[in-house]
Amino acid sequence: MSQHRGRLAGFIIDCQATTDLDDAACFWSQVLGRAITPSDASEDAGYVVLEDVAGEPHIELQRVTHEPRVHLDIAADDVTAEVDRLEKLGARRVESVRDWWVMEAPSGHRFCVVPSD
Amino acid sequence: MSQHRGRLAGFIIDCQATTDLDDAACFWSQVLGRAITPSDASEDAGYVVLEDVAGEPHIELQRVTHEPRVHLDIAADDVTAEVDRLEKLGARRVESVRDWWVMEAPSGHRFCVVPSD
Numbered sequence: 001m002s003q004h005r006g007r008l009a010g011f012i013i014d015c016q017a018t019t020d021l022d023d024a025a026c027f028w029s030q031v032l033g034r035a036i037t038p039s040d041a042s043e044d045a046g047y048v049v050l051e052d053v054a055g056e057p058h059i060e061l062q063r064v065t066h067e068p069r070v071h072l073d074i075a076a077d078d079v080t081a082e083v084d085r086l087e088k089l090g091a092r093r094v095e096s097v098r099d100w101w102v103m104e105a106p107s108g109h110r111f112c113v114v115p116s117d
Numbered sequence: 118m119s120q121h122r123g124r125l126a127g128f129i130i131d132c133q134a135t136t137d138l139d140d141a142a143c144f145w146s147q148v149l150g151r152a153i154t155p156s157d158a159s160e161d162a163g164y165v166v167l168e169d170v171a172g173e174p175h176i177e178l179q180r181v182t183h184e185p186r187v188h189l190d191i192a193a194d195d196v197t198a199e200v201d202r203l204e205k206l207g208a209r210r211v212e213s214v215r216d217w218w219v220m221e222a223p224s225g226h227r228f229c230v231v232p233s234d
Contacts, residue, residue: 006149006150011189016224019224023223027223031123031222053125057125057174067225068225068226070128070186071187072187074148089147091144091148105144106136106141106144107130107140109130
């Protein structure tokens with residue numbers, strides 16, 4: 001049976017394309033005391049993942065075209081069911097990207113529903 | 118000896134005054150599966166704290182006059198020393214509020230340095 005509930009997967013620090021993503025990652029790495037996890041995978045282009053720390057959420061940086069933001073990622077075993085649930089709570093679908101959905105909360109905050117690992 | 122390093126204290130969901138804070142708290146409470154922690158303390162006016170969950174960061178909502186945002190709180194035993202450290206890393210001081218500092222990262226993200234409990 002699918003888990004029809006989300007869980008907090010982590011936070012994404014959205015950085016504008018005018019900001020050097022490596023510089024931004026270096027800053028946040030030092031603020032949070034987390035190493036940068038290097039990746040050469042093509043699907044990771046535009047992303048920098050910070051090392052996970054026990055008891056703290058997953059954090060990564062992402063290059064975006066909009067203003068700087070921090071957004072939540074909600075993980076679900078069944079993304080479609082979770083998107084439906086959140087829509088009933090008042091969120092709206094913004095865009096489907098690869099295997100996740102970008103949504104907007106009634107409070108105006110963008111967040112993503114992503115598949116559980 | 119003071120701890121001259123920050124640690125991630127949690128995330129604040131900044132909600133515009135045009136959004137009903139209780140409605141927003143109700144939405145995020147249901148998204149994250151965390152109860153709302155009621156408070157009648159005057160210093161908590163304009164804030165709604167969600168119940169802490171083991172292994173997940175502290176999350177609260179705050180009424181603000183700017184656009185909706187999510188911001189990080191960095192906790193430090195010595196706020197002044199941590200603000201100095203982060204300034205050397207490229208952050209700038211924005212405003213001192215009660216016993217914390219609002220800062221801006223070189224990536225444009227606002228965050229706060231707050232005293233450790």
